[in-house]
Amino acid sequence: MSMAIFSSTPPTQLPTLSPPQTKKTQFFYKPYFSLRPTKKHQYLVPIFASADEGSGVAAVKVEDEKASENPVSAGENLGSNGSPPLAAEAPEPATAELVESANKFQDPRWVGGTWDLKQFAKGGKTDWDAVIDAEVKRRKWMEDNPQSSSNEDPIAFDTAIIPWWAWIKRFHLPEAELLNGRAAMIGFFMAYLVDSLTGVGLVDQMGNFFCKTLLFVAVVGVLLIRKNEDIETIKKLLEETTFYDKQWQATWQDETSSKSEKN
Amino acid sequence: MASIALKSFVGLRQTTSENKSIVLSKPTTQTRRNFRINASKSSPRVTGRNLRVAVVGGGPAGGAAAETLAKGGVETFLFERKLDNCKPCGGAIPLCMVGEFDLPLDIIDRRVTKMKMISPSNVAVDIGRTLKPHEYIGMVRREVLDAYLRDRATTAGATVINGLFLKMDLPKSTGSPYVLHYSDYDSKTGGAGEKKTVEVDAVIGADGANSRVAKNINAGEYEYAIAFQERIKISDDKMKYYEDLAEMYVGDDVSPDFYGWVFPKCDHVAVGTGTVTHKGDIKKLQTATRLRARDKIEGGKIIRVEAHPIPEHPRPRRVLDRVALVGDAAGYVTKCSGEGIYFAAKSGRMCAEAIVEGSENGKRMVDESDLRKYLEKWDKTYWPTYKVLDVLQKVFYRSNPAREAFVEMCADEYVQKMTFDSYLYKKVVPGNPLDDLKLAVNTIGSLVRANALRREMEKLSV
Numbered sequence: 189m190s191m192a193i194f195s196s197t198p199p200t201q202l203p204t205l206s207p208p209q210t211k212k213t214q215f216f217y218k219p220y221f222s223l224r225p226t227k228k229h230q231y232l233v234p235i236f237a238s239a240d241e242g243s244g245v246a247a248v249k250v251e252d253e254k255a256s257e258n259p260v261s262a263g264e265n266l267g268s269n270g271s272p273p274l275a276a277e278a279p280e281p282a283t284a285e286l287v288e289s290a291n292k293f294q295d296p297r298w299v300g301g302t303w304d305l306k307q308f309a310k311g312g313k314t315d316w317d318a319v320i321d322a323e324v325k326r327r328k329w330m331e332d333n334p335q336s337s338s339n340e341d342p343i344a345f346d347t348a349i350i351p352w353w354a355w356i357k358r359f360h361l362p363e364a365e366l367l368n369g370r371a372a373m374i375g376f377f378m379a380y381l382v383d384s385l386t387g388v389g390l391v392d393q394m395g396n397f398f399c400k401t402l403l404f405v406a407v408v409g410v411l412l413i414r415k416n417e418d419i420e421t422i423k424k425l426l427e428e429t430t431f432y433d434k435q436w437q438a439t440w441q442d443e444t445s446s447k448s449e450k451n
Numbered sequence: 452m453a454s455i456a457l458k459s460f461v462g463l464r465q466t467t468s469e470n471k472s473i474v475l476s477k478p479t480t481q482t483r484r485n486f487r488i489n490a491s492k493s494s495p496r497v498t499g500r501n502l503r504v505a506v507v508g509g510g511p512a513g514g515a516a517a518e519t520l521a522k523g524g525v526e527t528f529l530f531e532r533k534l535d536n537c538k539p540c541g542g543a544i545p546l547c548m549v550g551e552f553d554l555p556l557d558i559i560d561r562r563v564t565k566m567k568m569i570s571p572s573n574v575a576v577d578i579g580r581t582l583k584p585h586e587y588i589g590m591v592r593r594e595v596l597d598a599y600l601r602d603r604a605t606t607a608g609a610t611v612i613n614g615l616f617l618k619m620d621l622p623k624s625t626g627s628p629y630v631l632h633y634s635d636y637d638s639k640t641g642g643a644g645e646k647k648t649v650e651v652d653a654v655i656g657a658d659g660a661n662s663r664v665a666k667n668i669n670a671g672e673y674e675y676a677i678a679f680q681e682r683i684k685i686s687d688d689k690m691k692y693y694e695d696l697a698e699m700y701v702g703d704d705v706s707p708d709f710y711g712w713v714f715p716k717c718d719h720v721a722v723g724t725g726t727v728t729h730k731g732d733i734k735k736l737q738t739a740t741r742l743r744a745r746d747k748i749e750g751g752k753i754i755r756v757e758a759h760p761i762p763e764h765p766r767p768r769r770v771l772d773r774v775a776l777v778g779d780a781a782g783y784v785t786k787c788s789g790e791g792i793y794f795a796a797k798s799g800r801m802c803a804e805a806i807v808e809g810s811e812n813g814k815r816m817v818d819e820s821d822l823r824k825y826l827e828k829w830d831k832t833y834w835p836t837y838k839v840l841d842v843l844q845k846v847f848y849r850s851n852p853a854r855e856a857f858v859e860m861c862a863d864e865y866v867q868k869m870t871f872d873s874y875l876y877k878k879v880v881p882g883n884p885l886d887d888l889k890l891a892v893n894t895i896g897s898l899v900r901a902n903a904l905r906r907e908m909e910k911l912s913v
Binding site for chain 1: 569571572573574575671673692700702703704705739742743744745746747764765766767768769770786826830834837838841845851855859862893896897899900901903904905906907908911912
């Protein structure tokens with residue numbers, strides 16, 4: 189099996205097919221303590237794995253893998269892996285050929301082309317944060333090690349299975365807190381400034397149309413411009429929306445203006 | 452300034468009368484431009500013989516144009532430098548083309564009814580469930596299709612000249628002919644060809660992405676993508692998988708602004724990719740495409756390697772005096788899907804129809820206003836299609852998270868139905884507003900999720 193790792197070019201006649209894994213020749217070996225306690229089978233093989241904990245080391249454990257490759261039985265799998273504490277009910281996707289499988293994304297919770305939600309259970313409910321983390325790791329690994337898409341184990345994970353509130357809690361709320369804080373600071377400072385300059389108190393400011401406009405501008409600004417670069421980004425986006433139209437109209441405009449110059 | 456007056460054309464020309472009113476405000480200092488307000492039907496210029504039109508380029512655009520011209524009573528010369536040219540091409544034609552151009556079913560090698568979209572993280576989605584039994588995407592061999600259309604043009608009365616268009620002399624005054632210089636090969640291979648000239652009254656430039664006619668009229672440049680394709684012969688059992696299925700791979704590894712594909716052809720598959728912004732990396736992108744499809748094309752033998760430029764947008768000038776560009780020469784390739792065969796043939800036909808109508812079946816001379824009518828009709832009919840595909844490309848081919856969202860969206864049945872309906876029939880149908888709203892919400896949701904995951908991924912690498 190280790191031979192297969194080193195000569196990872198598949199036996200085809202496709203010319204110039206360089207193994208993509210050569211990009212990342214780092215033998216990054218993190219002690220994989222959470223799931224596989226049988227360290228005696230692990231040795232430092234220069235596997236071209238990414239820095240990912242779970243999947244990278246899974247590829248290292250070549251000799252172990254060999255036993256699990258054969259789609260014999262789940263029990264044998266668990267046995268050879270030293271019966272991990274996690275309830276890994278199903279074996280890893282082991283239907284791919286020996287040569288390619290060494291580089292496929294491996295993770296005990298990645299079953300049949302999707303995440304096995306039962307394995308993410310925490311306190312009776314699914315730990316969505318862990319699902320998100322796992323998917324992030326998988327995508328990072330896939331981006332660094334592009335894999336052949338195979339028909340035997342198709343990947344069918346849809347991020348929509350993670351409920352909307354999990355996304356909001358994790359991604360939206362921290363940013364919302366930040367933006368609200370900014371808006372509040374700007375609001376307090378501007379209210380104080382306007383009051384000190386014009387003597388108009390906060391309640392009276394709200395009744396004034398000009399102040400309401402300023403408020404609107406401030407809110408929109410805080411929402412859209414979160415970094416300095418965003419100003420440029422927005423300008424570019426606006427230009428982009430009409431660029432294609434301009435290219436199509438060129439024949440109608442160019443026809444009179446440039447012709448007159450030519451003549 | 453006249454150009455400002457014309458700026459009121461916003462995406463879609465409303466009516467011809469608007470065009471006329473705009474023209475009226477044009478300054479009269481430009482004497483050369485006889486921009487007739489009325490159609491040339493009332494033009495005093497009448498020819499004693501039939502109108503002569505040269506169609507340069509014998510691909511789908513040229514063949515369709517020549518046929519329509521010949522049928523309309525115009526004396527047509529169709530120039531093609533290589534009659535057996537095996538063009539590098541995806542070869543996909545929509546269903547409507549078969550009907551509109553009366554194509555015999557035997558020139559279609561394959562009917563693709565299923566497509567697989569594969570995201571950067573190899574999430575695979577099958578689309579095509581919503582197709583009705585008679586709907587398919589036709590895969591053709593360009594040499595077969597082109598030859599068929601040219602033969603039909605010949606039957607209709609066009610003269611096919613096997614020669615290479617060299618250059619053309621623009622007319623010195625209105626009404627004088629264009630003089631085309633060409634090398635006549637006359638089906639002899641290898642020779643230099645005899646230098647000949649021919650005089651015609653109008654020219655249709657259908658000579659493809661590197662159009663010489665376009666250069667002659669200073670049509671301007673366009674951005675173009677390089678499409679690189681390898682034809683691979685794979686074993687029969689692997690070929691069975693591609694019996695009626697085409698694949699699309701998206702991802703930064705495969706193409707930073709386009710997609711990689713595996714299209715089935717008559718007895719082999721074409722594996723390719725394309726890009727606009729990273730043309731120098733095309734070989735690397737092709738290797739990545741082959742890697743992603745490796746399991747399915749393993750053991751295959753590369754039988755041909757080909758590459759071709761694909762225009763990204765129309766040329767700044769598509770019509771000048773009595774010369775019009777059609778097809779790839781004009782830049783009528785859609786974004787997002789890179790489809791060009793149907794639009795080439797249709798634009799050739801539309802331009803020819805405009806010439807036939809403007810010349811009253813070859814009896815009168817045409818002028819620029821007649822050709823502009825073709826442009827107007829074209830822009831009006833197909834602008835929505837092009838714009839929608841442009842928006843799709845801008846939104847979904849931007850980055851890996853956008854591509855993941857794209858593939859996720861493709862799993863939705865409403866999306867599949869809309870996509871195929873608009874692709875097969877080339878009409879942008881609005882669809883049910885409630886479903887559209889749901890679709891918009893789902894799209895935004897997908898994009899937000901994918902981008903959120905992306906930001907987490909970046910945290911990992913840091």
